[in-house]
Amino acid sequence: MKHKKSPTDKDFTSRISRRALLLGSGQLGLAGVLGWRMHQLGVKQADQFRLLAEENRVNIRLQPPARGLIYDRSGNPLTLNRQVYTIEIVREQADDPEEVLRRLAQLIPLPDSQIQNVLAEMARRRAFVPVTVATGLEWEHIAAVSANSPVLPGITPQLGLNRQYPRGADFSHVVGYVGPVSDYDLSQTNDKDPLLLIPRFQIGKNGIEAKIEQTLRGKAGLKRIEVNSVGRVMRELDAQASTPGTNVQLTVDAELQRFALEKLQGQSAAAVVMDVNNGDILALASAPTFDPNKFVDGISVPDWNALNGNKYRPLANKTVQGTYPPGSTFKMVVGLAGLHFGLINERERVYCPGHMEISGRRFHCWRRGGHGNVNLREALRGSCDVYFYELALRIGIERISQVARTLGVGIRPDIPLPAVREGLAPTKDWKKRVKQEDWLIGDTANSGIGQGFVLASPIQLAIMTARLASGTQIEPRLVNMFDDKLEPVRGAEKLEFDPRHLDMVRAGMYDVTNHTRGTAYRSRLKDTVMAGKTGTTQVRAISKREREQGIIKNKDRKWEWRDHALFVGYAPFDNPRYSVAVIVEHGGGGSAAAAPIAKLVMEKAIELGQSGYGPLPSQKRNDLRLREEPT
Known part of the structure; x- marks a missing residue:
């Protein structure tokens, strides 16, 4: 029987040495990895971790x-x-x-x-x-x-x-x-x-x-x-x-702006004053107004509801956002178009019996008895509707709208305000595209007196009047300077119209406020001469039922159904400086509601003079801010 050979000391020592070697190698490898990682953290990534540490305290x-x-x-x-x-x-x-x-x-x-x-x-x-x-x-x-x-x-x-x-x-x-x-x-x-x-x-x-x-x-x-x-x-x-x-x-002039708003108080209305020579907007007043300080930290719900629920729409800037049929203030556009295209002259007369038959429909003049035989100047003076029905049918809507756009109606004014409306100078293509309907001859007649589809904002009417007064393509200007950088005057070029034709239209506007038969004679200026034009635009015709109830006058109707009142004008007549446009929503007749306001605002503009601009020192901002510093 064989016996198992026992290990010798040499074998035992050999095995111990191999284990020690393996263990030592492992320890050495681990130390190497740790050393490498420490090197990475302490040297190569030092900046990154220094930044992280910095961010903990900075x-x-x-x-x-x-x-x-x-x-x-x-x-x-x-x-x-x-x-x-x-x-x-x-x-x-x-x-x-x-x-x-x-x-x-x-x-x-x-x-x-x-x-x-x-x-x-x-x-x-x-x-x-x-x-x-x-x-x-x-x-x-x-x-x-x-x-x-x-x-x-x-x-x-x-x-x-x-x-x-x-x-x-x-x-x-x-x-x-x-x-x-x-x-x-x-x-x-x-x-x-x-x-x-x-x-x-x-x-x-x-x-x-x-x-x-x-x-x-x-x-x-x-x-x-x-x-x-x-x-x-x-x-x-x-x-x-x-x-x-x-x-x-x-x-804008702060004093003139305040004055205009005072004259509009209690109305849903707007007034614009413009320098006809350089386009400066001197007043841009929309009533009623509101306190902007309430919005700075967030307006309260009751205050917001009070503004939003007011039927006079105080949040709307009616001077640029409101568009209205311009009514008879548009008759200068039609008259100038007739002269420009050779379809009428200053002597030709049109008979006004108080109405005109067009395609089986009767189009009335505002004066039921008519104006008789009138020429262009007399038609503007008395605001004869029949004259301008006839003239509009001769000219046609395309050429009327062409002249309207040249004078600024239907063109969005380039001023830095939100939601500026472009108004409307309609054409046949526009009605076909938007209304999916053909243009009718009655549409042209209505456009001849500034009703129907024609729309203009108060600032557009001020621009129109400024261009008629100056004979230039003047553009509105609301900003004078950004810091020390002056904004240029735009539109100093002459209009394409014959100066004699412009003079004929201006003569009619002169009569409106200075002839005893002019529709705004009671609103003439005392110390200078203003030329102008009244306008009244129908919001809703008096119905048969209302007539049966005895309601035959505009003032007897609900406020929101009454006519709008308008007036445009410029002064001085012989050396034009300012144009003005006023609209009183649902105010009734232009001669009674809008013209008196325009007269007062124009007188104030002339009184103030607006001779130049005040200085804006660079330190003024800091001075004003420091004045408000808490102590």
């Missing part, structure tokens, strides 16, 4: 710029930037946002409803996006919050600028207003400016503020601050200043 914050200021032509401020204290919260920095807000409510006015709104807002935002908790606070509140910052993680006091409108309601439709950026605003723009993510950052919502938002906004600055473990600011490391927005000087 915050980078955007510095909102001062919004550009807006002035009138004399240098009077129409906007200010007022310094305000604000409290913000960042959700990811607050351990328990609701608890933090409860603590904050012990230091500042913060009702429970506002806390719930802030929590809801935080839930909609990313965790790192600041949310405004309160604004317009006193310095005592800010001091209390700063002193208690260790127990208010995520809470940061801020000093910012709030827009203010010192002229109140006078320029609400022109200047407009700003308001906090909303989710809807962000969804409607491709603007990637990070300023829009700042809590309650204000952007233009209406008027000039909205139309040239990016010009007024300026560029953001940056500030690096050091914070401790609970987020308390320890020191400012460095800062890159923001770039203020551009200052803007408008052509």
Whole structure:
């Protein structure tokens, strides 16, 4: 029987050595990997981890710029930037946002409803996006919050600028207003400016503020601050200043604007005053108006409902957004077209018996007994409808609309305001395309007296009148300067019309306000001569049922069914300087409702003179802002 050979010392030693070698190799490999990783972390990735460590104690914050200021032509401020204290919260920095807000409510006015709104807002935002908790606070509140910052993680006091409108309601439709950026605003723009993510950052919502938002906004600055473990600011490391927005000087005159609004008070109406030589818009008044300051921090629901439910539509800028049949103020267009195309002369007369038969339908003149035999000048003076029915049928709608567009009707004015309407100078193709109907001869007759499909805004009527007065293609001008950059005058070229034809139309306009039989004779000026034209546009014909009820006069009807009243004019007659257009919605006759207002506004424009522009020193913005600084 064989016995198993026992291991010798040599074999045992050999096995021990192999295991030691394997173990040592493994340890050496592990040490090598650790060394390599340490090298990576300590040398090659040192900058990255240093940056991460830095970010744990350094915050980078955007510095909102001062919004550009807006002035009138004399240098009077129409906007200010007022310094305000604000409290913000960042959700990811607050351990328990609701608890933090409860603590904050012990230091500042913060009702429970506002806390719930802030929590809801935080839930909609990313965790790192600041949310405004309160604004317009006193310095005592800010001091209390700063002193208690260790127990208010995520809470940061801020000093910012709030827009203010010192002229109140006078320029609400022109200047407009700003308001906090909303989710809807962000969804409607491709603007990637990070300023829009700042809590309650204000952007233009209406008027000039909205139309040239990016010009007024300026560029953001940056500030690096050091914070401790609970987020308390320890020191400012460095800062890159923001770039203020551009200052803007408008052509409007604050005093004339206020005066025009006073004369429109109690009406749903609009008035425009324009310099016929350079296109300056001196007044752009739409009534009723509203206080834009209510919109800056967000308008209340009751205030909004009151504005939105008002039948006089105070939120609408009627000067550029309202379009109306121009009525008899359009007769200068038809008269000039007849002269221009050689279809009538100043001596030819048309008989007006008080009506005209067209395609089996009777078209009435406003004077039931008629005007008798009248020429162009007399037809303009007495506003004879039959004369212009006849003339319109001779000319045709295509050529009437051609002259209308040359004078500015049916062309959108190029001014920096939102929702500017283009009006309508209709054609046969337009009716076929839009109404899917053929053009009728009665449509042409109606267009001859500014009814039917013809539409014009008050600013278009002011442009039309300015072009008739000056004989040039003058364009409206609402901005005089962006900072120190002057905006050019446009449209100084002569119109294509024979100057003699323009003089014939002007003679008729002269008679309207200066001849004893003129429709606006009672609104003539005392110290100078104004030429003009009244207009009345029918909103709804008096029905048979209304006549049976004894309602035969416009003033006896519901307000919204009454006729619109219009007037256009220019002065002085022998050296034209200003044009004016006034519309009073549902005001009745143009001679009774619109012409007296236009007379007063024109007299005020002449009195003020508008001789030039006031200075805009570069430091004026800072002076005005510092004047509003809290102490």
